[in-house]
Amino acid sequence: MKESQEEKAALSKDKLFELPGFPDKEELESGPVAVIECPEEIACNVCEAACPFGAIEIGKEIIKVPKIDPDKCVGCGQCVSECPGLAVYVVDLNYTDEEALLTIPYEFSPLPKKGEIVTGVTRKGEKASRVKIVSVDKKENGTPIIKIAVPKSEIHEIRGILIEEIND
Amino acid sequence: MLNKEVAVVGGGPAGLTASIELAKRGVNVTLIDENLQAGGQLLKQTHKFFGSEEHYAGVRGFNIAKKLIQEANNQSVDFLLEGSIYSVYEGKILAVKKGKSTQLISPEKVIYATGASEKVINFPGWTLPGVMGAGAVQTFVNQHKVLPGRKFTIVGSGNVGTIVAYQLLQAGAEVTAIVEAAQEVGSYYVHANKAIRSGDIPIFTSHTVKKAMGNESVDSVKIVEVNENWQPVPGTEKRIETDVVCLAVGLRPRTKLTSLTGCQTTYSSTFGGEVPLHDKSMETSINGVYVAGDVAGVEEASIAIEEGRLAGVSVASSMNYISSSTAADQKQEIRNRLGLLRGGPYGEEGAKEKERIRSIFNERVTRRESRSVKR
Ligand SMILES: Cc1cc2nc3c(=O)[nH]c(=O)nc-3n(C[C@H](O)[C@H](O)[C@H](O)COP(=O)(O)OP(=O)(O)OC[C@H]3O[C@@H](n4cnc5c(N)ncnc54)[C@H](O)[C@@H]3O)c2cc1C
Ligand code: SF4
Ligand code: SF4
Numbered sequence: 328m329k330e331s332q333e334e335k336a337a338l339s340k341d342k343l344f345e346l347p348g349f350p351d352k353e354e355l356e357s358g359p360v361a362v363i364e365c366p367e368e369i370a371c372n373v374c375e376a377a378c379p380f381g382a383i384e385i386g387k388e389i390i391k392v393p394k395i396d397p398d399k400c401v402g403c404g405q406c407v408s409e410c411p412g413l414a415v416y417v418v419d420l421n422y423t424d425e426e427a428l429l430t431i432p433y434e435f436s437p438l439p440k441k442g443e444i445v446t447g448v449t450r451k452g453e454k455a456s457r458v459k460i461v462s463v464d465k466k467e468n469g470t471p472i473i474k475i476a477v478p479k480s481e482i483h484e485i486r487g488i489l490i491e492e493i494n495d
Numbered sequence: 496m497l498n499k500e501v502a503v504v505g506g507g508p509a510g511l512t513a514s515i516e517l518a519k520r521g522v523n524v525t526l527i528d529e530n531l532q533a534g535g536q537l538l539k540q541t542h543k544f545f546g547s548e549e550h551y552a553g554v555r556g557f558n559i560a561k562k563l564i565q566e567a568n569n570q571s572v573d574f575l576l577e578g579s580i581y582s583v584y585e586g587k588i589l590a591v592k593k594g595k596s597t598q599l600i601s602p603e604k605v606i607y608a609t610g611a612s613e614k615v616i617n618f619p620g621w622t623l624p625g626v627m628g629a630g631a632v633q634t635f636v637n638q639h640k641v642l643p644g645r646k647f648t649i650v651g652s653g654n655v656g657t658i659v660a661y662q663l664l665q666a667g668a669e670v671t672a673i674v675e676a677a678q679e680v681g682s683y684y685v686h687a688n689k690a691i692r693s694g695d696i697p698i699f700t701s702h703t704v705k706k707a708m709g710n711e712s713v714d715s716v717k718i719v720e721v722n723e724n725w726q727p728v729p730g731t732e733k734r735i736e737t738d739v740v741c742l743a744v745g746l747r748p749r750t751k752l753t754s755l756t757g758c759q760t761t762y763s764s765t766f767g768g769e770v771p772l773h774d775k776s777m778e779t780s781i782n783g784v785y786v787a788g789d790v791a792g793v794e795e796a797s798i799a800i801e802e803g804r805l806a807g808v809s810v811a812s813s814m815n816y817i818s819s820s821t822a823a824d825q826k827q828e829i830r831n832r833l834g835l836l837r838g839g840p841y842g843e844e845g846a847k848e849k850e851r852i853r854s855i856f857n858e859r860v861t862r863r864e865s866r867s868v869k870r
Contacts, residue, residue, distance in 0.1 A: 412685030
């Protein structure tokens, strides 16, 4: 795919970092926070309504791109489960020395099990490092959220998982 | 012949909300749909919808249908299901077929909320079993939980194509490719991204289908690159193994009945084809005949919901169930919400197109006024 075409299906990191839904470096380092990868003006404000802490702002004009307020966000993950675009994640850079904790929505069955090692998948759909399932929270709305421990170097790439049998 | 106050044809989101608004205001309304269950397109949608709270955003399509049907029942809307309108006489007499029997219904006002039908493209092999529309694939997979194949190639990268790709992955199928003739992916970023990151799906932009191949059914598809003028580039053919070629190449308003009624139309590429002209209150060029939802221009469920409400309020007011000043306020509120939905680069086009259709309506449609004057 040409660069421009790719951008319509999987944004580059540079473009993502510019989004109002993407906390800056300092904000990311100061604790778990939602990152919202929703770059277009579409008529939707589900995330704003979902956040119990008022940390996401869209406003009356519901086509505006969502904006995160990292000071208000506690990283609870409610918006991750509610977003119909499955475009919100929570990033916690301070999980361990090497690993960050990533919260993703996962609408496939079977669900992985806690402690299982699965393959990380990038936002482009490519396979990445193997990652560990830290928790699985089936949600009533049918969009479970999963926490995974990922290498810090890949925290801005990995956005999904693939359950495959590999003898690690 | 059955005399009714209002008949609403089509039980998708637009027809349901139109009926609810009417029944709420005391109008006797019959909602007719050809299916076993009302809900229209919503019944096939397992994904959560966009919009805001007024449009049941964040709720899965089939659950939005459930909520609307319940609300319609609460308001005592009269349902006529498995009833297909096959013709219209003298403008407003509806011929309904239910099972083996037929019946005529003569309502004072009619709202057509007949939705849209899928477009197809033709290529050698397109009549082979295994070539099917995205709607049929969704009916198999999402409603009946059956996979009509293992490997799927999707033609069209709009919202329907990318959503179906994701739903197929959820059902355990393999999506071997998304083929798109335009130079860019057409869907919302979030829909495209959730599909490709769940299945590493190759997207072939600037490509089209040349041929579907197989003896008794499809076993592969040949695709070819197209240049800026959409002409095939020789020597760029690729063969992809697949069981199903799923066509997601757009929808067109289902205007057969409004055309039979004699409603004037205009061609709209933005809205998918011929669209009945309508005014700000969703009334067509024929007195007492209204449209709402995809039949009035293919857009989204959230918009269909609001247009249904708008048509409902308009009809209730034209029959004096509410005063015209109350109606004016209520209509304005709905129009404001429609304005918010039709913002941004995707929605703006719809807003402009509705404006264009209204101005053509105002230019051309004087017949209604003159006729009522003559009387
Ligand atoms: C794959 C896909 C994904 C979508 N995702 C979204 C989304 O995320 N958000 C969103 O807002 N929108 C979405 N939409 C669009 C949305 O589903 C439609 O815009 C909406 O359903 C249109 O509503 P409607 O009431 O106009 O028509 P429909 O839902 O099409 O309902 C029309 C009904 O009328 C019936 N009918 C037609 N003719 C007759 C007749 N002669 N006699 C009796 N009955 C008749 C039909 O059988 C049907 O039940 C999606 C659509 C598709 C296909
Ligand atoms: S993670 Fe929780 S607190 Fe943060 S934005 Fe989402 S819902 Fe709000
Ligand atoms: S809920 Fe999701 S899709 Fe909707 S505006 Fe928020 S981030 Fe975007």
